[in-house]
Amino acid sequence: MSAKKHILLVEDDESMGFLLKDSLESYNYRVTHYPDGKSALNEFFKQTFDLCLLDVMMPNMDGFTLASEIRKHDLDTPIIFLTAKAMREDRIKGLKIGADDYVTKPFSIEELTLRIKAVLKRGKVLQTTNKLISFSIYTLDLVNLILNTENQQIQLTQKEADILALFASNKNTLLKREYILKSIWEDDSYFIGRSLDVFISKLRKHFKTDTNINITNIHGTGYKFEAPEE
16 A cells, blocks of 8 residues: 655644644545645655645745745745635745645535645656657756756756656647647646646756747747757
8 A cells, every 4th residue: 555645734723723733634645734835834844745735824934935936945845725815916926935736615525635636646647668868968867857968067956857858759740739738737727728838948047048949939839949959
């Protein structure tokens, strides 16, 4: 039997925290609950978590600040925000921090568990037997999440590596937006679509000095990863 996935739940509302913890444990998750960001951050570095479930609006340290602190040291542990705020600006802010999903209250436990399950299905691209992908002057190391060039190593996040692996395996080919979203996230919702745009922006920055590599947005259709043929 595989070990239970360990979730760090940070929710300052005591009754909501108890309900979420109890409900998630009934779905066979192991849940550690903290009512504030500061104590949760301290605990994050003491234990190993498979996913962080963070309320946004909390006293002392809000969810955005907590996520930012986590991302300074850990780029890969998935983060899902829980919030009563449905403002587009907040969603974008969460994405830029490095969130994997954003669930607006009120929500059903069924919806939340489906979101958690989808986020935990990470690294789908990494199922390929080839853990090294070469293109142009680069080698993408899918085990260590490193993009190697002739004179430097660029550390990637899991999602950056997943998307780049998909692009590099389909060079100079138009990949439809829906195909990318379902390949990486198994979801093509608006929020996940915005998340893709954020990661594309990050990948472009890695290649900004290389005129031979372009990630072209084919408006209304998808993206083409343009790179020299071998």
